[in-house]
Amino acid sequence: MQIEPRANVSVARAAFAPISAVLATMAICSILIVWAGAPVLEAWASMVKGAVGSRFALTETLTRSIPLMFTGLAIAVAFKSKFYNIGAEGQLYCGALAVTYFGTGMITLPPMLMVPFLMLVGAVAGGLILIVPVLLKTHLKVDEVVTTLLLNFVILLFVSFLIEGPWKDPMAMGWPQAASIIDEGVIPAMLAKGRLHYGFVFAIIAAILVWAFMRFTVWGYEIKAVGLNASAAAFSGISINTTIIRTAMISGGLAGLAGVSEVAGLKGYLTLDLSPGFGYTGIAVAMLAQLHPLAIIPAALFLSGIYVGSDAMSRAVNIPTYIADVIVGMSVLAILVSVMLSKYKIKWGK
């Protein structure tokens, strides 16, 4: 077997990569569904129905995609510069902490100012927490995958400490949760019924802004250059350390916004189960989107649909909801393989 690069990668072939990846994922997961003893077609039908089949299902899918867009963007920006931020989960909670600190009565502003203010402090908090890992990387060459990943657990335990202790809401009947965000700070709902809030619009605006930033600005150019060829970038006078620190701040800030939108838009208060791993799923979103900021939007919607739909599938045909994690993991593997196959061809035979 030999692998050879393709001379030209046509647009059609590049676009076919994610589609074939989804088809391959469905084929492989069908085997698991059969193995679990459920009817395949019915299972997939119930998943689609559960994800987009009703007004409620659709708004749930859209709502769930909001934090995934933010964390997906956070990962995409960082990975573009080859700064492997695996800590979006922790940065999300940092955003949530900042919102809770400033948004539960400490400062009161009119809603038109309060929501942007909370988004700002959430983003700053998400960025600031990355200072330690990024400086360890730029100055001591400590691997950021390890530091950002481990920092997630530190932050989660810190959140746990706060909401079991000093920040515990006395009105919450003993539940470990922080006080609610004041009304001025709540991101308003988009529809009369359902949980969808304007965070969805903010996430799409963020995707467009990140796309424009990467495409049209000097900083965006530097991030791409450092990621694609750091030694050529350094030779051209681009400071690699400055660029990576800047990238980390942007990435952490975007992940922090995911925490803001979950607390101020959805839950209303900080709990320890605020995020069922949005920070990690963000990696899958970013890979699926091949790090393209605009492709983050459909990628987040797709994975959100899988999570929401798998709940329905699990109820309808009695398969554990863990099938969603299998599908997400499988789709990431499938996209990596199919992108590779769109750029290279395999020649068989000895």
Added chain:
Amino acid sequence: MPVLQLKNITKRFGSLTANDSIDLSLARGEVLALLGENGAGKTTLMNILFGHYRADEGSIEIDGTPLLPGSTEAAISAGIGMVHQHFTLADNLTVLENITLGTEPLWSWRQNSKAARQKLTQMSNEFGLVVNPDAEVADLSVGERQRVEILKALYRDARVLILDEPTAVLTPQEAYDLFETLRSLTAKGLAIIFISHKLHEILAISNRVAVLRRGAIVGEVKTGNADKSLLAEMMVGEKVTRPTPRSIKHGKAVLKLENVSTKGAATSSNLQSINLTINAHEIVGIAGVSGNGQAELADLLSGLCQHESGSIELLGENLKSISARDMLSRGVGRIPEDRHKSGVVGDMQIWENLISEDLRSKTTSKFGIILDKSKAKKRAEDLIEKYDIRCKGPLAETKLLSGGNIQKLILARALSPNPSFILANQPVRGLDEGAIAYVQTQLLEARDRGVGILLISEDLDELMALSDKIAVMYHGKLSPIFTNGSKTIAEIGLMMAGQESLPEGTLQTAAVEMGGTHAN
């Protein structure tokens, strides 16, 4: 009967035909030189022979027996030995361990090192390839490492030895020693394929020359019937004349290094009290075997590292701390050693690579924040035109360009801001003749305009053709600078090996033989 026969070998990579129905044969005791420019298909052909690649068509026979394609093991056991351009030795193992590596059965409890040692000593004596079997490879010089590579092939009873650009890393004297060795090997019946693009070496060592151009054999001649200009013309396909420098003007000092030392990770290649002055209107060449501090000097003058002590004066201004952006803004143009690795970002477009050194100037961005793509594209179009960069346009991917065109891109980027000093590190390495002539002409024209140029090269021919003055680098130290022409190739070669004076006897004649073809 020929020991090796290649029949109709064809290899395609996508739309590129790297080898086009190549027929070659090799007799016992013969040295066949394979001549061709970079990208002509020499290395691909040898990789097919050695089993790294499978040919799409054609077959290989050794002593009349077909060779299993695509298998390195089969190639080795059929008696093919290869000495790669970049050595494939384990630095932390001894010579003996490196040589026996892979020859011992995997499931044996102990190494049969006594027999191996005996065989190695016998081979060493027979062919005059002297190395200490217990020395660690890390401690060996480049010439010695090459000997180990050859012994490794011989230890496996090679009957055909392939040498890929073997002299690229050697001093002229080491190259001469290598040639002596090769002669004694062929006297014992070994057949050798010698890959090179250096014409004088090919004339010195081979019996027969096969010339490759664009993947096909364009001619075969007996070395006795060939001369340099014939071979050059066969290789390039047309007559290409390299530029020659004209009169020397004297200018004021552009760059002045005084007692400059660096302190990095490596030891022998750190700069040690370098003194160097480069004046306007002159090209100063730095000769030396690679790894003797040239990379550190280039990094320093590119603004990629700092000096520990000493002073650097650029246009009369003392530089305290250095950064790449700083050097660029002070009018230093730089051509990096490895154009793919540090010259361009291959996955970016041509216009993007052309602006990479001045992202924040008015010509490329608004307020240093938003890229002005239309202006940058316009400038890229002008530079593509002016520097004859062959491409589909400013929006083409840079990695699709040929090496020569990438170098033209880098040249355009370095020369267009009108620098007062240019650092050219191996500016023509690996380029085809046409591109070499182009790059050298551009450098000479810049010199004539009054630019001071530092030319670092491992190719003495190039240095002697272009430089006004030369200095030799060895173990981080720089020799006193001398006027080009005041020392012979032999003398420079000895300085490259760290010897200051010329000893009497064999080495001198050796050097003269090696240098003989440089006279023109």
